[in-house]
Amino acid sequence: MRVQRVRLRNFKCYGDADLSLDRGVTVVHGVNGSGKSTLLEAVFFALYGSKALDDRTLDDVITTGEEECEVELWFAHDGADYRIERRLKLRGDRAATTKCVLEGAGGTIEGARDVRREVATLLRMDADAFVNCAYVRQGEVNKLIHASPGERQDMIDDLLQLGALEDYRERASDARLGVDDVLREVRGEVKNLESQIEQKEAQNLHEQLNDLKSRQRELSGEIDHFEDQREQARSTLEAAETVLERHEETRAEIETLESEIDALREKITETEREREDAKDEIREREARREELADERGELLGAVDAELGDDPDREAVDDRIEALDDRDETLRDDLEDVRVAITEKNGEIERLREEAADLDADAERARSEAADLEAQLDADAETIDDREAKLADLESEIETARSRFDDAPVAFGEAAAHLDSLEAEREALADDLGDVTADIKAATNAIEDGEALLDEGKCPECGQPVDDSPHVDVLDEKREELAALEDRRDELERERDALDERIERAEALREAERRVDRLAENRDSVEQLLAEKRETVAERREKRDQLRDSAEEYEREAETKRERVATLEDEVAETRAELGRINTERAEIRETVETLRRLAEIADERADLAEEIETLRDRRADWKTMNDERRDQLSAKRERKRELESEFDEERVEAAREDKRNAESYIEKVDEKLADLEDRRDDVQGRIGRVEEKIEDLEQLRERLAAVEARREKLASLYEEAETLQATYGDLRTELRQRNVETLERLLNETFELVYRNDSYASIDLDGDYRLTVYQKDGEPLEPEQLSGGERALFNLSLRCAIYRLLAEGVEGTAPMPPLILDEPTVFLDSGHVTQLVSLIESMRKLGVEQIVVVSHDEELVGAADELVSVEKDATSNRSRLERGEPPEAALLSSD
Incomplete structure (x- = not known):
């Protein structure tokens, strides 16, 4: 992986900055506090977002006094080009991500969480692994030495993907325990099913079923006999009811006729009364016609004489139509007059409003003219001040040139x-x-x-x-x-x-x-x-x-x-x-x-x-x-x-007697049948319950067979989980031992390559990642017993060895990120700085494509293939980047 370009806008101390990076060693140079480390933090933030901020928040990223921030990062990885863009904006008193996009070979990914997950997948390391392997941040040069063996073990295991094996082993252990719990439950279920089957077999269910079916057949025979007797009684009952129904129909028809005779009498009487009433109404209407004739004569005297004494209906309608036409004409004239009044009133109102607006415009124009007059006076003073300022600047320039x-x-x-x-x-x-x-x-x-x-x-x-x-x-x-x-x-x-x-x-x-x-x-x-x-x-x-x-x-x-x-x-x-x-x-x-x-x-x-x-x-x-x-x-x-x-009264009485006898017999037979049917239903219910028990017994036997088969599978699965758990543990131990041996070799090679003091013979790294330094006389030392410069150089050698181990371990399938060193000379004297330069040169010769070093040390500046200078404007407190030429006598190019 190689960083190609980073662009910043309102990121911490940077207003606008754009920097392209090439292969080889790039040294970012500048005085303390100029913003060198911020440039690396921007690259880290572009890759991992908020996970790169430690205990800080997104609010700390945006430049003080600004509301928005942008970071863009272009990088090449595994033969493909990628671009990440992140945008932040203040909303109230909190900053939030408004845009986060990763564009690359796999398409476009949006969202801070998804982009961070994709970057971790590409680089095969999350933010913590990145700073433990490739990014040595300022003040953390001794991080691995000061870490406990357990912490060091976790860091390196995570980088080498060994932590996943421990996770798998724990999952296998959890699975084994889970299978054991289920297996216990299944064994208990087998015992319970066997007990239930034994209890049901002891009840002789098939014998009970045969007895109940014999009793059911006996009851069904008795019921059939009584139902035949009941049908004969019902036939007798129906014949008697037919005679009685005919008798009732005759009597009902007689009553109906009597009712209809009475109704006809009433209708005849009512109709004669209505005829007399109609005669009275005729006399009333004739009187009303005479009254209307008198009213008509009076109204004719009040209207125009041209209608005559006895005008017909057509003449009256013609006169009404003529008057309506005249009224329509007057109504149109009235509407025209009203429209004219409305229009003139509207024009009057409009003219008054326009006059008022013109007065307001005149007042506003005079007010603006007065304001401009005051501004002209102030402008005259400003011109005098600027002319004086110009003279002062000319004087200062002359003084500085002197x-x-x-x-x-x-x-x-x-x-x-x-x-x-x-x-x-x-x-x-x-x-x-x-x-x-x-x-x-x-x-x-x-x-x-x-x-x-x-x-x-x-x-x-x-x-x-x-x-x-x-x-x-x-x-x-x-x-x-x-x-x-x-x-x-x-x-x-x-x-x-x-x-x-x-x-x-x-x-x-x-x-x-x-x-x-x-x-x-x-x-x-x-x-x-x-x-x-x-x-x-x-x-x-x-x-x-x-x-x-x-x-x-x-x-x-x-x-x-x-x-x-x-x-x-x-x-x-x-x-x-x-x-x-x-x-x-x-x-x-x-x-x-x-x-x-x-x-x-x-x-x-x-x-x-x-x-x-x-x-x-x-x-x-x-x-x-x-x-x-x-x-x-x-x-x-x-x-x-x-x-x-x-009408025959004796026949009706005989029919009534037959009906009473039949109903009585049917009532008794129904009671007997009801009792027999209840008894048969009870037997049928008992048969159903016995059959259900037999069915339950068969289901229990089938369930027992299924549970026993499940028990055998679970026992086999338990053994497989136990074997898998042991396999993951053994594999992690074996891989860790291999990594420890390789890391120990690489660490000794790196330390021997850059450290030319004959006081130290070798470095030992045990299986728990404990570090021991051996002097020439064989005396062991803890890394903490080294001097400050030696300890810092030792830690950098350890970081570089881990970097080499990780690069060799992935066998080229996931190219490593740049090796980034932020102020690595903090604890080094001039002699150790020279050795640090040798360490950087050795990493480049070993194939590290890109190394970025942030430092204010002049000797490291000489080691650069490319130099980037960072300066901070004292007036605006903004940092700016300037690409420089490295010295011709570069230490890294010397033999």
């Missing part, structure tokens, strides 16, 4: 001069490092020689002193050591002098930067001054326009008020015409009402004549109807006399 009057370089050459001095200091540091190493080697040789001499041996060859001519070699080594110490002192003096020159050069470089910043500020002030002057001219022009507009608004308002007065006079004249029209329409309505009453009277008199004729026809119909009813009444009286003669 620092180069007596400087060893001209203005604009300070950066090159500083680079030259820093290169010179690097070369001096190399010489000083070599001398220091020689001094240490000479000191060790003298100490070893003195020890041999104390034992009576030659300090050079180890032979007895009496037989050796080289006893004076220690004096030569002491002289050599003294010369080396003098050379070291001389180099340190040169270094101190050079540091002072570098400090002065840095001050000159800062002066150049200050001039650049002042020049930028001057240009900004000049631009603002020009813009302000242009704004003043525009405001003066707008002020004059507003004043002219106010006068125009006032003239238009006065014109509209004059138009309102004219329209009000026209409305008064139109209202008079409205009154005349309403008066004529009222007279027309009164005449029309009189004419319509004349038409109503004519219609009512015609209706009365028709009703009189109808009543006379009804009286004739009613007379005919009563004649027919009298004929029906005679026929029904004759039928009644015939039925009364057919």
Whole structure:
């Protein structure tokens, strides 16, 4: 896996930043607090989201004072390209993820949780594994050494996927215990079923069933006999009921005839009464027609004479139609007048509103002109202030440039001069490092020689002193050591002098930067001054326009008020015409009402004549109807006399006796049958219960066979789970031992490669991941007993060995992420920094595609294939990135 590019917006101390990374060693360089580590945290956050924040929250990610944050990461992995985009936004006092997308070979994945899960699958490590293997964060360089053996074991097991084997072993154990619990339940169920089957077999269920079926057949025979006797009794009962029903029908028909005879008599009487009432109604309607004739004569005298004394209905309708037409014309005229009044009133109201709006516009224009006048006064003061600021900036620029009057370089050459001095200091540091190493080697040789001499041996060859001519070699080594110490002192003096020159050069470089910043500020002030002057001219022009507009608004308002007065006079004249029209329409309505009453009277008199004729026809119909009813009444009286003669009382009495006897016998037989059927039903129920018990017995036997088969399967499954549990445990132990042996070998190779102190012989790593360092004399040491620099270098070697082990373990199927070191030199002196450079070089030679180091150490800067400088603007407190060229004499490229 290789990081290709990272883009930030409002991420912590970065406003906008965009950085591309290549293969090889990239050093992110800058002073403390400039934002170097934040760049790595952004990469970590892009991959794992909130899981990369430790105890912090999303609120801490967004730049102070901003509401949104964006992080984009492009990376290549296993031959495919990927891009992650995360966006955050403040909602109230909390930050929330508004977008999280991973685009790659498998398509697009959305959602913070799904993206984090997919990244962990791609890299085969979650956030914790990432910082335990590939990402050495600032302040955590000694994390693995300070961890307990158990914690160290968990970290490395998780990285190597061995934790999954323990999970599988525990799952197998849980499964075994679960199967054992179920097996106990099944065994108990077998015993319970065997007990139930034994109890049911002891009841002789088949013998009981045979006895009950014999009794059932006997009861069914008795029931059949009594049902035959009951059917004979029912036949006798039906014959008697037929005679009685006929008798009842005859009597009912006689009663019906009597009722119908009475009803006919009543109808005849009622119809004669209705004929008399109709005669009275005829007389009343004739009187009403005379009254209407009198009313018609009076109304004719009140209407137009042109209708005549006896107008017909058509003449009245024509006159009504003529008056309606005139009323329709007047109504249209009235509507036109009302519309004219409404329109003029609307225009009056509109003109008044427009006049009021124009007055308001004039007032607003004058107010805005007054505001612009006040702004022009303030603009004049601003222009004076900016002109003074411009003069001050010119003075500051001249003062800053004057620092180069007596400087060893001209203005604009300070950066090159500083680079030259820093290169010179690097070369001096190399010489000083070599001398220091020689001094240490000479000191060790003298100490070893003195020890041999104390034992009576030659300090050079180890032979007895009496037989050796080289006893004076220690004096030569002491002289050599003294010369080396003098050379070291001389180099340190040169270094101190050079540091002072570098400090002065840095001050000159800062002066150049200050001039650049002042020049930028001057240009900004000049631009603002020009813009302000242009704004003043525009405001003066707008002020004059507003004043002219106010006068125009006032003239238009006065014109509209004059138009309102004219329209009000026209409305008064139109209202008079409205009154005349309403008066004529009222007279027309009164005449029309009189004419319509004349038409109503004519219609009512015609209706009365028709009703009189109808009543006379009804009286004739009613007379005919009563004649027919009298004929029906005679026929029904004759039928009644015939039925009364057919009635036989003795036959009816015999039928009643047969009915009573049959009903009595049937009642007794029903009771006997009910008792027999109850007894048969009871036997049938007992048969059903015995059959159910027999069926239960068969089901119990079948269930027992199934449970016994299940018991055998569970016993086999228990043995398999037990074997699987042991297999996972043995496999984890075997794999851990292999990893321990490989990790121990890689750790010794890495430590021996970068650590050239002959004091240590080897490193031991036991099966529980306990670390022991052995000195040359065989004395064991705990890693915590090493010096701070040695302990830090030892821990970095352990991290790199774990990285190598993980890379070799996946056999190329999951390329490793970049090796990221954040401020690894915190606990290292200059000598150990040189060894750290060797460690980085060795990891690159072993095939690590990308290494990213964050440091402010100058020696690591020289080890870079690519250099990224981070600076923080003191004014805005925002960090910015600048890609630089690594020094030509890079330590990593030397043999």
